[in-house]
Amino acid sequence: MTTRQKLGSASAFIAFLLIGVPLLISVTGRSDLYYTLTSVALLSIISAGVWLTFFIGRINIGQGAFALIGGYVSAILVTQYGLSFWLTLPLAGLFCAAVSVLIGLPILRLRGVYFAMVTLTMTEVARLSAFALPITNGAKGIVSIPLPGAVSLYGVTIIPDFATLTNPRLAFYITSILLMVLCYSFLYRLVHSRIGKICQSLQQNEELASSIGVNISYMRVLAFAISSFLGGIGGAMFAAIAQSMYPSSFGVLDSVNFMLNCFLGGLGYVLGPMLGTFVLYFGWDLLFETGDFQLLIYSSILIILMLILPNGLLSIRLLVPKQS
Amino acid sequence: MTDILEISSLTKRFGGLLANNDISFNVKEREILSVIGPNGAGKSTLFKLIASFLHPTSGEVRFRGQRISGLAPHKVARMGVVRTFQETTIFKSMTVRDNVIIAHHLRSRASLAGFFLGSRLAQSDELDFERSADEIIDFLGLGGYRHELASNLPHGHLRALGIAIGLATNPQVLLLDEPFAGMNHEETNRAMEIVRGVRDRGVTVLLVEHDMPAVMNISDRIVVLNFGEKIAEGTPKEIQEHPKVIEAYLGVEDAAIGI
Numbered sequence: 001m002t003t004r005q006k007l008g009s010a011s012a013f014i015a016f017l018l019i020g021v022p023l024l025i026s027v028t029g030r031s032d033l034y035y036t037l038t039s040v041a042l043l044s045i046i047s048a049g050v051w052l053t054f055f056i057g058r059i060n061i062g063q064g065a066f067a068l069i070g071g072y073v074s075a076i077l078v079t080q081y082g083l084s085f086w087l088t089l090p091l092a093g094l095f096c097a098a099v100s101v102l103i104g105l106p107i108l109r110l111r112g113v114y115f116a117m118v119t120l121t122m123t124e125v126a127r128l129s130a131f132a133l134p135i136t137n138g139a140k141g142i143v144s145i146p147l148p149g150a151v152s153l154y155g156v157t158i159i160p161d162f163a164t165l166t167n168p169r170l171a172f173y174i175t176s177i178l179l180m181v182l183c184y185s186f187l188y189r190l191v192h193s194r195i196g197k198i199c200q201s202l203q204q205n206e207e208l209a210s211s212i213g214v215n216i217s218y219m220r221v222l223a224f225a226i227s228s229f230l231g232g233i234g235g236a237m238f239a240a241i242a243q244s245m246y247p248s249s250f251g252v253l254d255s256v257n258f259m260l261n262c263f264l265g266g267l268g269y270v271l272g273p274m275l276g277t278f279v280l281y282f283g284w285d286l287l288f289e290t291g292d293f294q295l296l297i298y299s300s301i302l303i304i305l306m307l308i309l310p311n312g313l314l315s316i317r318l319l320v321p322k323q324s
Numbered sequence: 325m326t327d328i329l330e331i332s333s334l335t336k337r338f339g340g341l342l343a344n345n346d347i348s349f350n351v352k353e354r355e356i357l358s359v360i361g362p363n364g365a366g367k368s369t370l371f372k373l374i375a376s377f378l379h380p381t382s383g384e385v386r387f388r389g390q391r392i393s394g395l396a397p398h399k400v401a402r403m404g405v406v407r408t409f410q411e412t413t414i415f416k417s418m419t420v421r422d423n424v425i426i427a428h429h430l431r432s433r434a435s436l437a438g439f440f441l442g443s444r445l446a447q448s449d450e451l452d453f454e455r456s457a458d459e460i461i462d463f464l465g466l467g468g469y470r471h472e473l474a475s476n477l478p479h480g481h482l483r484a485l486g487i488a489i490g491l492a493t494n495p496q497v498l499l500l501d502e503p504f505a506g507m508n509h510e511e512t513n514r515a516m517e518i519v520r521g522v523r524d525r526g527v528t529v530l531l532v533e534h535d536m537p538a539v540m541n542i543s544d545r546i547v548v549l550n551f552g553e554k555i556a557e558g559t560p561k562e563i564q565e566h567p568k569v570i571e572a573y574l575g576v577e578d579a580a581i582g583i
Contacts, residue, residue, distance in 0.1 A: 205414070
């Protein structure tokens with residue numbers, strides 16, 4: 001595909017998400033789908049972060065921690081300091097990025113299963129801290145977080161107060177889709193610029209990367225910080241939608257799911273985590289009918305998919321033109 | 325000729341093992357200097373110390389008068405001392421061309437943000453890198469493999485790619501770790517031409533090698549290590565006649581040291 005074709009199909013896809021999907025939902029009356037699709041969009045943002053750490057050759061099972069921290073940062077700033085949600089959104093991301101730099105400096109030296117283990121522990125540490133710290137209000141969590149307020153510039157309302165809307169679910173959907181588009185565009189550009197090549201060089205051989213003059217520890221921390229930033233803003237959005245934040249909002253299982261989303265979609269493609277999240281989320285929901293067997297069937301399908309398509313669902317796309 | 329590297333009293337201890345003991349020698353600008361010695365003599369450790377992948381227990385390495393021991397390897401590479409690897413270490417899942425292009429990283433004038441935003445400087449960097457990469461690829465005879473994945477390259481060409489990656493960083497000193505290992509006679513001759521060519525580009529070459537005939541043929545000077553200590557230093561002819569060297573290689577077929 002040429003750049004023009006790529007831009008065309010991307011615009012068509014975005015237009016479909018922003019206009020087509022709401023139309024379809026209003027025709028069919030399935031407004032519950034708003035919540036589902038919003039979740040998919042936000043989870044795919046969080047998973048995109050995990051994908052970036054994969055891209056520098058690290059297995060990250062700690063993204064749940066950053067989603068949790070992001071959610072709490074936004075919730076606390078909104079409820080206790082009266083900040084606008086729209087301001088807390090980037091702040092939550094930046095806070096997570098700062099935390100990840102502090103944690104990343106020592107632990108990013110680890111490779112393979114050791115890094116994975118430490119990040120897994122991190123998720124649990126974040127959950128336990130949320131229980132223990134006074135500011136997070138322990139197991140009772142932070143509840144009745146107000147909906148995002150209005151934003152106006154020079155007297156013109158850019159974003160309306162979500163509480164005054166008849167359908168805040170649509171508003172959250174649109175916000176999440178826009179955020180997702182923004183994050184993936186950023187990631188796409190990052191990966192397809194020289195920075196992406198440098199990340200790849202880290203993934204393939206850190207020693208050699210270092211000998212050609214790449215500051216490997218700086219690049220690792222940078223990628224990890226961007227990853228955690230994405231986790232943070234995803235978590236903050238979830239806190240705003242649920243209007244509550246608990247220590248159990250994001251746990252080890254979520255961290256594992258973020259990683260699975262990347263695996264399933266394909267580690268070699270920027271859009272992999274987006275597709276992976278969509279398929280996994282809907283796949284799980286579709287299997288709801290099977291009751292007790294839901295998890296069994298779900299995990300069996302996952303295992304089979306990974307055996308058949310080790311490079312993820314998006315690798316199918318590459319097989320087609322070869323055959324023709 | 326001036327001294328580009330000064331290695332003085334370099335010592336590296338791993339627990340009870342003295343891998344390098346009080347090694348001193350100088351490397352002259354634009355010479356080919358080989359470090360030889362039996363297995364376990366400490367050659368690879370010495371290389372890692374020079375490229376700062378390891379830090380010495382005592383002693384130091386100076387590059388153009390400036391101490392480089394203790395600096396991070398990427399900083400030493402930026403100053404112009406670049407190491408290639410003993411194993412065929414390359415970026416396996418990139419094409420040959422991408423391997424060489426990415427190795428130009430050191431020459432980037434644009435910042436990371438510049439590359440992200442596609443600034444004019446970044447674009448001109450990209451063009452320069454591509455042009456220079458193509459030139460290096462042709463220079464090393466890899467032209468036919470430009471768009472091949474590096475992992476698909478035949479063995480001899482892998483070594484050439486390793487050297488191409490090293491050259492792309494625009495080094496002043498290139499450390500080649502066993503550039504002729506596992507090569508047949510013909511491949512070795514070709515690789516020797518490449519190494520001479522690299523020197524003729526103005527690069528000082530330091531190499532660790534087992535292939536004695538090749539070392540004797542190509543080197544301006546040779547440093548011999550045994551059990552972590554320097555036992556001799558001199559021209560190929562001096563080394564071949566040096567009693568300590570002959571002693572160290574005693575029991576080895578004469579042909580192995582090229583006499």
